[in-house]
Amino acid sequence: MRTLKKMNYVFLGLTMAGVFSISAFVYQSRDIEKGAQLYNTYCASCHGIDMQGGNAQSLINGVWQFGADDSYIFRNIKYGITHLGMPAYENAISDADINNILAYIRAAEKERGVVRPDIANETGTMDYDMKIEVLAEGLEVPWAIDFLDKNTALITEKPGRVRILKDGKLVPGPVEGIPAVLNEGQGGLLDVAVDPDYAGNGWIYLAYSHALDVPGQNRPVAMTRIVRGKLSGNKWTQQQVIWEAPSETYRTTRHHYGCRIVFDPWGHLFFAIGDRGIQDQAQDPSLPNGKVHRIYPDGTIPADNPFLNVPGAMPSIYSLGNRNIQGMAIHPVTGQLWTTEHGPMGGDELNLILPGRNYGWPVITYGRNYNGTIITENTSYPGMEQPNFMWNPSPGLCGLDFYQGDMFPKWQNKLLVGALKYEDITLTTLADDRVIHTETILKNAGRVRDVTSGPDGAIYVVLNNPDVVIRMSAK
Ligand code: HEC
Structure with missing residues (x-):
């Protein structure tokens, strides 16, 4: 030896x-x-x-x-x-x-001089051979991607920039006039989402960590905030704050901000905020953190939101007990909301989110604290939802979309589940609310921060380390 x-x-x-x-x-x-x-x-x-x-x-x-x-x-x-x-x-x-x-x-x-393999330029799956191209390089912690039209995408960078990807090439400068973000810990500029009627109304939505200075404190407090605005050339204009939390709920913690934005077919906008590191608050309906929220895109509250008549509850809350959702997608057929949520050590979850339901964190979980200690003995509890699927250890689920397009017809309506830690995308087949099959279709190209089914039918993946966007298309 x-x-x-x-x-x-x-x-x-x-x-x-x-x-x-x-x-x-x-x-x-x-x-x-x-x-x-x-x-x-x-x-x-x-x-x-x-x-x-x-x-x-x-x-x-x-x-x-x-x-x-x-x-x-x-x-x-x-x-x-x-x-x-x-x-x-x-x-x-x-x-x-x-x-x-x-x-x-x-x-x-x-x-042995082991080096990490480069991103392959092709990959095989059970159904298709795929080509992989690196589209955008030189990004800094890209976080999300969404498409304005067939040829134009917006990419967020966590430090606070929105970049334009046009005809597969990154436009050199960032969009001007993006709101200031608190780029610290897991916070910064997070999701970008394009209005389903963008062609008609031009609205673009951003989720970010919004900071407030507190007199006498040396650190700002922050919470996730949702704004919308329009692009005029390279400028962000007509910004409106469509949702923000009461300032007294802002926290000094640096993590678990959420935040993805999606739209259902009935005109609702959903977003999720993580527990902000104060786990018990995920159960408190008077606080914004550890919840899924539902509003209309102009910021008004739907009249049938589940907690409207609960005294003291925030009217935008749609579900409780969500630790830190990092993936959200609307099912193309049912219109229902699916999410992926980070567990602690172990216990990452896929959930079908239903109105008024309690997803259990931190009363029930399949995970443990990072130091190995037990959070709770309970993995189930009356009145609390079980995950539709659970991963242990945690892959670090991040980025979620239902595939829709002509390029990979066999994958229609299957879930693309991204993961940071496992650096992969799992093609996940659902039958109603059950996961019946999974296949890894991308592995070890980088930490998967976002994955989206593009308007051309290709799959676009936002990676961290390396900080690039790749396109997976039929070979
Ligand atoms: C009984 C067989 C067995 C023994 C003994 C064992 N392992 Fe493993 N180990 C596995 C299997 C199976 C996997 C899962 C990966 C796979 O499918 O090959 C794994 C995975 C791992 C991984 C994750 C690798 C990755 O790609 O992320 C590490 C690290 C690891 N083992 C280290 C160790 C170390 C260190 C020891 C000794 C202290 C050890 N293993 C003992 C079977 C074993």
Whole structure:
């Protein structure tokens, strides 16, 4: 067995314990030789003596199916991927030793000069061979894409820019006059959605993290806000705020803003706000976070919204108990709303959202806290919805659309489910409200932030790392 040079990484971390005392401590030190021994004892029987696979996949081919970052690999070892036969080692191997194994895997990757494969220019699926083209490069954390017409798309970049993609090419400068966003943590400029009657009315909708300065506080507070406006050449004009939360509900947390925008066939606009990191608030109907909302595109409230007659409830709320929805799509036949929601560690969900229903977070969940502790013992509870489909571990579901088009006729009305961590798109077949088949049609091209069925029938995918937009078409 090849021996790898022993290396110790020592990270110096700073912690703030109270306001006045700052202490330095050793965060982690990694021992590759120990990692190698543990690998041989626990892992080699499946992943191979040389890590090149055997009873399970290779760990040194540059392809990580279940998340490439150290933190993802660490969790996959600690908590397992048990339904696929990857055991959980949380009771057998200490965290420090899991890090030692990880260091051994990384050192072996380095020694072999493993590089992550480039985006392929073609891919095969069960039904079609597909061509993959990179359309837009040089973006910064692109977040969403939607089409104005057959040849023109708008792309949001999280730092606060809207870009125009015309005839498959990125227009050089961003749209001018986009509202200021709080680009911090998971916040920034989020979704863009084009009015279903855009040709007639010209409205374009944006969701973003809107900040307010609070006197005496050193950090702004923020909440998701929805505006609409029109494009005049390269300028954003006629902006109207169509939905914003009361300022007292704004939070200093940096995550779980949601936010996708979709329209149903009856003229409603849906959007979702994540729990903003305060999980219990997802159950409180007087607060905007952890909910799906339904309004009309001009900001007025539908007269049959489910919480209108509940004292103290926000009138725009459509459903409760939604942790952080990152994918939304309207079923082309039924007009019903489907969403994908991030669970905590484990428990990502696909849900059919029905009016007034409670989706359970954080009273019920199939996930755990990231530190492994239990959030709740309950996975079901009377009066709370079960997911239509559940993933454990969490793929980091993001971006959702029903395929509609002539290019891939066999995929009509099937769901395209994107994932950040697993870096994939899963073609998902529904029969009524049940998932009956899934197939991965894109893998390891990058973190999938958004996926949409384009007006030409091709599939457009917004990736992060690399920050590009790709087009998948029939070969
Ligand atoms: C009983 C067989 C078995 C053992 C033992 C085992 N694994 Fe796995 N491991 C699997 C299977 C099966 C998968 C799922 C991937 C697949 O379908 O090949 C997996 C997946 C993984 C992944 C995710 C890979 C990716 O592409 O994201 C990592 C990381 C991993 N194993 C590390 C380890 C480590 C480290 C050990 C030892 C502590 C170990 N495994 C022990 C069977 C095993």
